Amino acid sequence: MQPALVIEQLSKTYQDNFQALKGISLTVQQGDFFALLGPNGAGKSTTIGIICSLVLKTSGSVSIFGCDIDTDFSQAKQLVGVVPQEFNFNQFEKPVDILINQAGYYGIPRDIAIGRAEKYLRQLGLWDKREVPSRTLSGGMKRRLMIARALMHEPKLLVLDEPTAGVDIELRRSMWDFLRQINATGTTIILTTHYLEEAESLCRNVAIIDHGQIVKNTSIRELLLQLNKELFVLDIREQLSDCPEIEGYPLTLVDAHTLEVEVEKSQSINALFAALSEKGIHVLSMRNKTNRLEELFFDMVAKNLTGESHD
Amino acid sequence: MTNKQKWIAFITIVRREIHRFLRIWPQTLLPPVITIVLYFVIFGKLIGSRIGEMSGLPYIQFVAPGLIMMSVITNSYSNVVSSFFGSKFQRNIEELLVSPVPSWIILAGYVVGGMSRGLGVGLIVTVLSLYFADFSVHSVPITIGIVLMTSLMFSLAGLINAVFARNFDDISIIPTFVLTPLTYLGGVFYSIDLLGEFWGKVSMVNPVLYMVNAFRYGIAGISDIDIVWAFVMVALFSTILFAAALYLLEKGSRLRS
Numbered sequence: 001m002q003p004a005l006v007i008e009q010l011s012k013t014y015q016d017n018f019q020a021l022k023g024i025s026l027t028v029q030q031g032d033f034f035a036l037l038g039p040n041g042a043g044k045s046t047t048i049g050i051i052c053s054l055v056l057k058t059s060g061s062v063s064i065f066g067c068d069i070d071t072d073f074s075q076a077k078q079l080v081g082v083v084p085q086e087f088n089f090n091q092f093e094k095p096v097d098i099l100i101n102q103a104g105y106y107g108i109p110r111d112i113a114i115g116r117a118e119k120y121l122r123q124l125g126l127w128d129k130r131e132v133p134s135r136t137l138s139g140g141m142k143r144r145l146m147i148a149r150a151l152m153h154e155p156k157l158l159v160l161d162e163p164t165a166g167v168d169i170e171l172r173r174s175m176w177d178f179l180r181q182i183n184a185t186g187t188t189i190i191l192t193t194h195y196l197e198e199a200e201s202l203c204r205n206v207a208i209i210d211h212g213q214i215v216k217n218t219s220i221r222e223l224l225l226q227l228n229k230e231l232f233v234l235d236i237r238e239q240l241s242d243c244p245e246i247e248g249y250p251l252t253l254v255d256a257h258t259l260e261v262e263v264e265k266s267q268s269i270n271a272l273f274a275a276l277s278e279k280g281i282h283v284l285s286m287r288n289k290t291n292r293l294e295e296l297f298f299d300m301v302a303k304n305l306t307g308e309s310h311d
Numbered sequence: 312m313t314n315k316q317k318w319i320a321f322i323t324i325v326r327r328e329i330h331r332f333l334r335i336w337p338q339t340l341l342p343p344v345i346t347i348v349l350y351f352v353i354f355g356k357l358i359g360s361r362i363g364e365m366s367g368l369p370y371i372q373f374v375a376p377g378l379i380m381m382s383v384i385t386n387s388y389s390n391v392v393s394s395f396f397g398s399k400f401q402r403n404i405e406e407l408l409v410s411p412v413p414s415w416i417i418l419a420g421y422v423v424g425g426m427s428r429g430l431g432v433g434l435i436v437t438v439l440s441l442y443f444a445d446f447s448v449h450s451v452p453i454t455i456g457i458v459l460m461t462s463l464m465f466s467l468a469g470l471i472n473a474v475f476a477r478n479f480d481d482i483s484i485i486p487t488f489v490l491t492p493l494t495y496l497g498g499v500f501y502s503i504d505l506l507g508e509f510w511g512k513v514s515m516v517n518p519v520l521y522m523v524n525a526f527r528y529g530i531a532g533i534s535d536i537d538i539v540w541a542f543v544m545v546a547l548f549s550t551i552l553f554a555a556a557l558y559l560l561e562k563g564s565r566l567r568s
Contacts, residue, residue, distance in 0.1 A: 014568065049568070052409045053408065053409060053567070054405055054408055054409060054567055054568070055567060055568050056563060056567050056568070073411070074312050074411040074413075075411075077409065077410060077411040078312075078411050080409075082409055084405065086402065087402075088401070088402035088403055088405045088406070089401070089403050089406065090397075090398070090401055090403045091401060092334075097327075097330075098406075101323055101327050101406070102406055102410070104319055104320055104322070104323025104324075104326075105320050105323060105324075105406060105407055105410035105411075105412050106316070106320070106410055106411065107312050107313065107315065107316020107317065107319045107320055107411075108316075108319065109319060110319075149406070153410075
């Protein structure tokens with residue numbers, strides 16, 4: 001099966017000699033939900049800019065479903081939809097006009113564009129706002145409008161650059177559900193985000209980019225397996241006055257009914273429960289407190305700064 | 312893109328451009344009409360009646376073609392420069408840059424949008440001028456030909472200005488310090504015979520002079536310069552500007568980083 005995206009030895013040096021990308025290579029398979037993570041200035045937006053031709057590459061190649069962005073320019077662009085980080089629509093135009101015009105730029109007849117605009121405006125909860133000037137929309141609505149706009153030509157690859165930045169948690173989760181639906185219909189999605197919880201929840205594969213280099217490219221599952229320790233919060237039925245001591249399990253008393261415990265991957269949680277039961281302590285519920293991907297992300301970026309290798 | 316898809320993209324840009332200047336008509340259509348009416352009242356009626364004739368024509372009939380052409384020039388230019396720079400400023404030009412629309416379609420769409428406003432305002436001013444001056448059309452093909460070419464040329468110039476502009480000052484510098492002097496010194500209000508030999512020759516490097524005189528010839532049948540030469544010059548300027556504008560869009564100058 002043809003990969004959705006193949007990037008080979010991609011480099012970008014801006015006019016001020018800042019080298020944003022240092023020969024990165026990346027493959028995203030069809031149907032994937034892929035996260036591109038990295039700190040600010042790592043090269044994520046430059047990579048996305050090159051994929052959608054807003055940034056001119058210095059060297060290397062990019063092909064989208066086998067179409068090279070240099071030689072199959074038109075075909076490659078038909079296959080990609082992009083949701084940028086910044087609002088980049090005419091704030092004086094109405095949402096419905098923005099969508100219909102965008103379809104027109106891809107050569108989609110107006111009657112089809114009108115139908116699609118209604119479909120996506122309804123799906124993204126913007127139908128009631130279709131006739132208002134887009135500058136009057138809230139931040140979350142503007143983000144959804146940009147998602148709708150990117151879908152108007154029904155691309156096979158959807159690239160989202162921090163689509164939920166500044167969006168409240170309820171709206172963020174509804175956007176996640178929408179993106180999952182889009183992905184389930186076969187659209188490949190590449191996502192950059194600062195919310196690592198978002199990448200962990202949505203994505204199957206991940207590349208971590210830092211200082212213009214890919215420091216890790218693997219599946220989220222593989223990545224999480226590298227986590228050695230996790231922090232669990234235990235809700236206790238009994239009222240505790242002192243923190244119990246159990247060998248090998250460093251416990252912390254948070255309050256009279258809550259304990260925290262750090263468990264290494266090699267350790268059994270059953271053994272912990274058994275030891276607590278012996279002390280007459282019953283666990284009512286347990287939750288993982290570790291932001292797992294965040295721990296790994298910081299670890300890798302920190303190692304990249306100190307020059308350690310990652311394989 | 313197929314030819315049909317390119318046509319849809321082109322029509323979409325043109326429709327959007329026309330919709331834009333119609334939506335903000337108090338800023339785009341009304342001011343030039345008021346300005347030109349004032350010109351007619353002051354230069355045509357009040358002062359013109361004391362001037363008498365210019366090149367054998369009553370003064371109001373002499374200035375009318377120039378005033379119509381002036382409105383075509385300024386509106387064609389300002390529509391494209393403000394719309395394209397506005398798109399750059401708000402970054403919605405990226406909607407076009409990420410799409411498969413070829414650069415020449417983008418260029419054609421913006422230019423036809425600018426020509427629509429320039430010719431639309433020109434038509435309104437022409438209708439209004441009939442209230443102040445009686446004139447008939449000496450040559451319909453020359454009149455229509457030169458007004459179309461002029462509108463095309465200044466729409467192209469507006470786009471180039473917008474590509475280079477980094478801020479709103481940059482889109483007002485050229486109209487203020489280049490376009491307005493060229494227009495005022497382009498034979499709108501006087502015959503270049505009045506300038507004497509030296510300044511008359513200096514005026515020959517002003518492209519607006521050719522347009523105004525060719526248009527005046529189309530309407531009144533008189534011109535300070537050779538009409539064929541006027542068409543050649545306007546065609547030459549338009550070709551150069553078209554090539555420059557297309558090159559800038561293809562290269563992505565100040566549009567793609």
